[in-house]
Amino acid sequence: MSPDTAPILNVAKLTKRFGGFYALDGLSFHVAAGEILGLVGPNGSGKTTAINVISGLYAPDGGEVVLDGGSIGGVASHRLVHRGINRTFQIPKPFLSLTVRQNIEVALAYGRAAVAPPDMAALLDEYRLTDVADRPAADLNNAQQKMLDLVRALATRPRLLLLDELAAGLNPAELDWIAERIKALARSGVAIIVVEHLMGFIEHITDRVIVMNAGKEIFEGKLAVAVQVPQVIEVFLGGEHAA
């Protein structure tokens, strides 16, 4: 990212509480158009919660989420979709009894894409769903359901795309393929936040990573640098490895 690019999303001192537990405890980061930002950290460090707050599933308990200079904390999900945020889910959530085509149709019709919505046939083809287009989404395998989740998001023409463990469970060939697709999306100007446990995948596609622990960021920069930082090693591998 060139330093003069204004960030599309700015997260500042974000907190989210579940009862007495702080899932997010002052998280701050930003992402710019065309950038791929990795969000990594051990289980329970708040990565998915961060995605859920940014996409409007949860209202934040404190701090700010700013999109294009306007605060969006607590705004309903469908409004955020209309403003250019979309996401995929860790466990894909398609409309199971509807066909693949109908799944996408809903997003094309209601997504209010700022520019012309993408073409259905092209989307199906690009994400290898053409053969199953008229089957109910329930018939798809996990990888296909993940792609359908992604296509549903893309049908609304997001400018900020949040990918929650999209790569988990894909085979190596699929991983290479989806990595190229994600990079191509970023080149087209989409800001992308990737939550992922596969470090090779993160290393391959991200420009920058945020390492999270206990609801806040403990490192920001290149992954290659992150793995040398004692604090990062400590949260991933335990204290004795940090020395």
Added chain:
Amino acid sequence: MPSALKHMLFIVAPLLAVFAVLPGVYQNHLLLFNFVIFLILAQGVNIIYGFTGYLPFGYVGFFGAGAYGFAILVMHYQAPAVVAVLVAGLVGVALGLLLTPLLRLSGAYFAIANLAASLAVLHFVANPALENITRGPYGVSLTGTFNPTLAYTAALVVLALTLGAVVFLKNSRFGLALQAVREDAVSASMAGVNVVRMRVIAWLVSALVAGLAGGVYAWYVSVFYPDNVFSGEFSIFAIVFALFGGVASICGPIVGVILLYGIYNLIGFTTPQYFQLIYGLLIMGLVLFLPAGLVSLATRRGWHVP
């Protein structure tokens, strides 16, 4: 030909034609009228349950409210029956609006809360303290507007409107988005769908349908008590018929009403002593072996059923 037009021409029009002609050849007009009422109510359940997944166990609340809306307008304002039927629909919608907070619940909780709400409306209407307005538990008699022929025609009109609404849902992006909400509300909002608004619209449309049906029913029977028009049988029958045929389709609830209500009356006439036994077994069999309704027999084989 667009499929909406096809559905109107090949499903809705023939059904309406049959029920328009039948009174001329079949003497039991009350039975025919009840068929039409259940066709309306089953499609009303279809709109809310089939397209949004909310099971309205107290659906009769809207029906009874509509019937009493009709009665009050006729008794106290001497309104013409047609106007009173329209107001009955609005009373249904008003009650629906009042009950929108129930949509925050889901599954069995919604069903139970809706059932409780319908009982609350029943006991409100049947309250002796309201005798001056609703005649309380003593029932109403609306001899002034009594006209079964016209009331039957009005029922057919309401049925036509209801079927039109279901055809629209089945063929429109709006209906598709409703089904998306039913399948997964979070994903639907991520497709840009305003989940709350969609649910409220479907809820109010199905309340309107039941309100209109209640008004027409009051017009037809003209003498009734709170327990008649708030009878839980209306809810249960409408739900069972819709489920038996298969919801989220146009044909399912129609087939369900004609088969099940047909069997119900057949058994009732011939062997009333076995009727509840047979009917109960039938419903159990349905739930166990065909939970998605008769329509699913065809869709399972990949046939498209409108």
